[in-house]
Amino acid sequence: MEEERDTNFDDERMLEVVSRFESMLNKNSKFYFDVEEFEEIIDYYIDQDKYSSALEATDYAFNQHPTAISIQIKKAQILTDKGKVNEAIKILDKVERIESTNFDICFLRGSIFLIQRNPTEAIRLFDKSIGLIYENKEDYLVDIGRILDKYNYSEEASKYFVKAHKESPEEKNIVFELAFLFEKLNQNEKSIEYYNKYLD
Numbered sequence: 001m002e003e004e005r006d007t008n009f010d011d012e013r014m015l016e017v018v019s020r021f022e023s024m025l026n027k028n029s030k031f032y033f034d035v036e037e038f039e040e041i042i043d044y045y046i047d048q049d050k051y052s053s054a055l056e057a058t059d060y061a062f063n064q065h066p067t068a069i070s071i072q073i074k075k076a077q078i079l080t081d082k083g084k085v086n087e088a089i090k091i092l093d094k095v096e097r098i099e100s101t102n103f104d105i106c107f108l109r110g111s112i113f114l115i116q117r118n119p120t121e122a123i124r125l126f127d128k129s130i131g132l133i134y135e136n137k138e139d140y141l142v143d144i145g146r147i148l149d150k151y152n153y154s155e156e157a158s159k160y161f162v163k164a165h166k167e168s169p170e171e172k173n174i175v176f177e178l179a180f181l182f183e184k185l186n187q188n189e190k191s192i193e194y195y196n197k198y199l200d
Contacts, residue, residue: 013040014040014043014044015044017033017037017040017041018040018041018044020033021033021041021057021060025056032064033060033061033064034065035061035065035068035070035071038057038058038060038061038064038065038068038071039070039071039074041057041061042054042057042058042061042071042074042078043074045057046074046077046078046081051078051081051082054074054078055075055078058071058074058075058078061074069095069098069099069102072091072094072095073091073092073095073102073104073105073108075091076088076091076092076095076108077104077108079091080108080111080112080115083115085112085115085116088108088112089109089112092105092108092109101132102132103129103132103133103140106125106126106128106129106132107125107126107129107140107143107144109125110122110123110124110125110126110129110144110147111147113125114147114148114151114153115151119148119151119153119156122148123148123156126144126148126160129144130144137164137167138164138165138167138168138171138174139164141160141161141163141164141167142160142161142164142174142177144157144160145157145158145159145160145161145164145177145181146177148160149181154181154184154185155185157181158178158181158182158185161174161177161178161181162178165178172198175194175197175198176194176195176198178190178194179191179192179193179194179195179197179198182194
């Protein structure tokens with residue numbers, strides 16, 4: 001219950017920040033937002049598939065915080081999602097010289113290799129990125145599994161979901177995704193096993 005209240009508070013806060021940003025645009029004014037607020041604004045637009053708005057938000061963020069690594073990575077993420085991988089790679093090359101052990105950089109480079117149909121190199125980078133995470137590892141394993149599945153590397157995706165399940169065996173969403181993934185792979189016994197775990 002406490003977690004649900006925290007989630008609702010976070011969502012309300014994010015919507016308030018986005019509303020303030022859009023009000024600024026409508027009034028053609030200049031409001032100050034800290035880096036974390038810009039990250040929330042950008043993530044909101046990415047989640048809504050509003051990539052033009054997300055890119056516009058990164059431009060405003062750069063004006064206020066020109067050295068913020070996280071904003072540059074967000075821009076690389078947007079460009080990757082839009083298929084503009086060469087532009088994304090230029091940004092990643094730049095920020096990697098400053099933060100060579102950043103999970104998001106490794107993850108995005110892996111995603112780019114998937115787009116380029118090079119799963120071997122993608123998985124090498126995904127595995128490297130996991131070595132850079134020390135908390136909530138299951139969330140990152142799920143992200144890797146989802147992107148592998150998105151590009152039809154479902155067999156490889158299942159391995160990351162299994163690792164995520166080991167990290168967090170009580171997380172029902174991971175159990176359901178495993179059941180669905182094994183069904184998709186026609187591994188019916190495993191699929192039924194995880195569906196039963198989900199129902200239990």
